[in-house]
Amino acid sequence: MMKYLVILLSDQSTSFCYYNSSDNIEENKLMPLETLRNAIKYAFMEDLFIQFVLPPFSLPKEYEDIITSTKASIIAPSSTSYKADVMVVDGFLELNNIEILKDVSYVLRTSKKDFFEHYEEITRRIVELSRLNIVLTDIEDFKEDDFILYKQILDEFACCVKDITLSGETIQLNILTDRLVENEMNNCNAGCKTITLAPDGQFYICPAFYYAKEQPVGNLENGLMIKNSHLYKLEYAPLCRECDAYQCKRCVYLNKRLTREVNTPSKEQCVVSHIERNASSFLLLSIREHIIFMPKTEIKEISYLDPFDNIKNK
Amino acid sequence: MDLIKKSLEEWQGGIAKSITFIVTKDCQLACKYCYLVGKNAKERMSWDVAKKAIDYILSHEDEFKEESVVWDFIGGEPFLEIDLIDKICDYLKMEMFRLNHHWFNSYRFSFSTNGLNYHCEEVQNFIKKNINHLSIGITIDGTKQKHDLNRVYKGNDERGSYDDVVRNIPLWLEQFPNSSTKVTISSDDIPYIKESVVHLMDLGIHEVNINCVFEDVWKENDDKLFEQQLLELADHIIDNDLYKENTCSFFTEFIGKPLDKETDNQNWCGAGKMLSIDAAGNFYPCTRFAQYSLRDKDAWIIGNIHTGINKNLLRPFLTLDRCTQSTQECIDCEIASGCAWCQGENYDAADTSTVYQRSTAICKMHKARVRANNYYWNKLYNKLSNLNAL
Numbered sequence A: 001m002m003k004y005l006v007i008l009l010s011d012q013s014t015s016f017c018y019y020n021s022s023d024n025i026e027e028n029k030l031m032p033l034e035t036l037r038n039a040i041k042y043a044f045m046e047d048l049f050i051q052f053v054l055p056p057f058s059l060p061k062e063y064e065d066i067i068t069s070t071k072a073s074i075i076a077p078s079s080t081s082y083k084a085d086v087m088v089v090d091g092f093l094e095l096n097n098i099e100i101l102k103d104v105s106y107v108l109r110t111s112k113k114d115f116f117e118h119y120e121e122i123t124r125r126i127v128e129l130s131r132l133n134i135v136l137t138d139i140e141d142f143k144e145d146d147f148i149l150y151k152q153i154l155d156e157f158a159c160c161v162k163d164i165t166l167s168g169e170t171i172q173l174n175i176l177t178d179r180l181v182e183n184e185m186n187n188c189n190a191g192c193k194t195i196t197l198a199p200d201g202q203f204y205i206c207p208a209f210y211y212a213k214e215q216p217v218g219n220l221e222n223g224l225m226i227k228n229s230h231l232y233k234l235e236y237a238p239l240c241r242e243c244d245a246y247q248c249k250r251c252v253y254l255n256k257r258l259t260r261e262v263n264t265p266s267k268e269q270c271v272v273s274h275i276e277r278n279a280s281s282f283l284l285l286s287i288r289e290h291i292i293f294m295p296k297t298e299i300k301e302i303s304y305l306d307p308f309d310n311i312k313n314k
Numbered sequence B: 001m002d003l004i005k006k007s008l009e010e011w012q013g014g015i016a017k018s019i020t021f022i023v024t025k026d027c028q029l030a031c032k033y034c035y036l037v038g039k040n041a042k043e044r045m046s047w048d049v050a051k052k053a054i055d056y057i058l059s060h061e062d063e064f065k066e067e068s069v070v071w072d073f074i075g076g077e078p079f080l081e082i083d084l085i086d087k088i089c090d091y092l093k094m095e096m097f098r099l100n101h102h103w104f105n106s107y108r109f110s111f112s113t114n115g116l117n118y119h120c121e122e123v124q125n126f127i128k129k130n131i132n133h134l135s136i137g138i139t140i141d142g143t144k145q146k147h148d149l150n151r152v153y154k155g156n157d158e159r160g161s162y163d164d165v166v167r168n169i170p171l172w173l174e175q176f177p178n179s180s181t182k183v184t185i186s187s188d189d190i191p192y193i194k195e196s197v198v199h200l201m202d203l204g205i206h207e208v209n210i211n212c213v214f215e216d217v218w219k220e221n222d223d224k225l226f227e228q229q230l231l232e233l234a235d236h237i238i239d240n241d242l243y244k245e246n247t248c249s250f251f252t253e254f255i256g257k258p259l260d261k262e263t264d265n266q267n268w269c270g271a272g273k274m275l276s277i278d279a280a281g282n283f284y285p286c287t288r289f290a291q292y293s294l295r296d297k298d299a300w301i302i303g304n305i306h307t308g309i310n311k312n313l314l315r316p317f318l319t320l321d322r323c324t325q326s327t328q329e330c331i332d333c334e335i336a337s338g339c340a341w342c343q344g345e346n347y348d349a350a351d352t353s354t355v356y357q358r359s360t361a362i363c364k365m366h367k368a369r370v371r372a373n374n375y376y377w378n379k380l381y382n383k384l385s386n387l388n389a390l
């Protein structure tokens, strides 16, 4: 069942995820006010929680008035002065220049190259943050060497987070601590729990599908019409439904791009997520060497990084 | 005889990798039911493409771990390219030997041909050279009337090809005594099923593999007519003791039973475990995913001879199982076993670009087949128990 409605207020609404919103933009199109009002009405009627995604420029006053008077969460680029629930930081340069606010979640979008070069910036600023989501924007380009490096870096992060935890503070770092608190899949859920409304008034599986010029899946007038909608559900994803990398985004957009099927993940996504899963396990065990910590949580030792290998070997 | 049968089963049992060269998209015939929507005389495979494909495959032995290989040649009509095929096969043998490849001595060359130039010198020389590693299937639809209805020459006069094929059958059966033939049934073929199968058996073809097309072609009452034809065929085979020497794949003992969600959840179709290569050097999970076989969808290319296979694009095929692609009706179906599908047709007919939506156009035909199949086996057991109920 749908629970969330993501509203892209503009074609230039910031990307908070794996896709680039700047691709394929021909003009700066704001969502018409009428559409915005109807979208809110739709969300009320369908009992959906709204997430507004803002562009990197100030919105006209009428828009601001509507947004501030609607119960919703706001995702905004950190380059704006907007007080949002989620602030998106585009790369390490920006991370160095922003003033970090408490009670705000940050999304850091970075290429793997920048991440590998500058990850120490994260360890340096991590104590200031209450929550950081790291989004690697080119997972599809990970090669064997990158996997090794990624593991080393996450193990370093784990040592850092362990120290913070032992000092009595808490920190949420998606790629390391999310797996500790989940006991079932908690994925992006685009197309099954979350749907996106683009400035053109049409629904898309997620913003990435809009920018990639995929077919819309309905509109405000007629509602949602997702063909083969079951394929977005976990039960219909043969690899993911058996998997315990619960923190994995299970990105249906990357799936479609890399394997052609929304329910089938690429090797790169699976291996990256399993490196994170295993780093979470390492973190858990290293904290437990010192204190009793999350006694009910268990992350089993496994011999594979890509669940596909299990199916293949069957 | 048993030994040959067993080894054939092993060949077909999935331990062999099937690698198909689409050597040409041309054919002498213009069969009316041909699914190859994009057939043409231009796209012929060059030696350069074939060689690069072979070099890629043989140099990636760790990615092709199957014990044995079937090198399959299809078209259009593959024997139109006999010179190229001969060169490919010579090169394959040489390279498998030179590389000490695990497929050396564990390979077959396989052909589906319309049989028209089976007798010609080049084809015969090729057959003699490779006879111990060959399987050749010739397509005949049945009686002359039935065959000539569909399998006509290109051109305006629509001349039937029956006589030109049938004169090659004795030679074929002499060279390949245990040969089988493959017959595909579409809506218009239903009235001729019984006489066609009987005719093929009379010609000396003891194994008739026959199935309904997967496409959505069935008209109202086709299932009734189909069932009637199969009942008549069952009577004929049993009453005339033809079952002793012949098999017709419509009658198979273990079809028409429910399937377990867990233990019988495997995919039916081999797409993705096979590999097809076309004239442009593109790789496909099966020939049905090449553009010339698709009506409504874009080709599903999984790589090419220059960049190799993109394994991510194979993952959907290799993780596909029966239940994930089936409707609840099919999962709960009491007679599901033997109800087949073709991944390519599923893709072509799907509402979105997916192989995970099973097409069930064949449903009512399978149900009719199961009833006739039950009849066949019950009648046969009765007879073998010296009872003569019917």
Ligand code: SF4
Residues within 6 Å of the ligand: A017, A018, A019, A188, A189, A190, A206, A207, A208, A249, A250, A251, A252, A253, A254
């Ligand atoms: S499908 Fe989900 S995880 Fe993937 S890009 Fe879209 S919002 Fe992000």
Ligand code: SF4
Residues within 6 Å of the ligand: A239, A240, A241, A243, A244, A245, A248, A249, A250, A251, A265, A266, A269, A270, A271, A273, A274, A307
């Ligand atoms: S790691 Fe792979 S199989 Fe597991 S949830 Fe993520 S995408 Fe699915």
Ligand code: SF4
Residues within 6 Å of the ligand: B329, B330, B331, B333, B334, B335, B336, B339, B360, B362, B363, B364, B366, B367
């Ligand atoms: S297509 Fe029809 S006969 Fe075949 S499994 Fe589904 S319900 Fe049963």
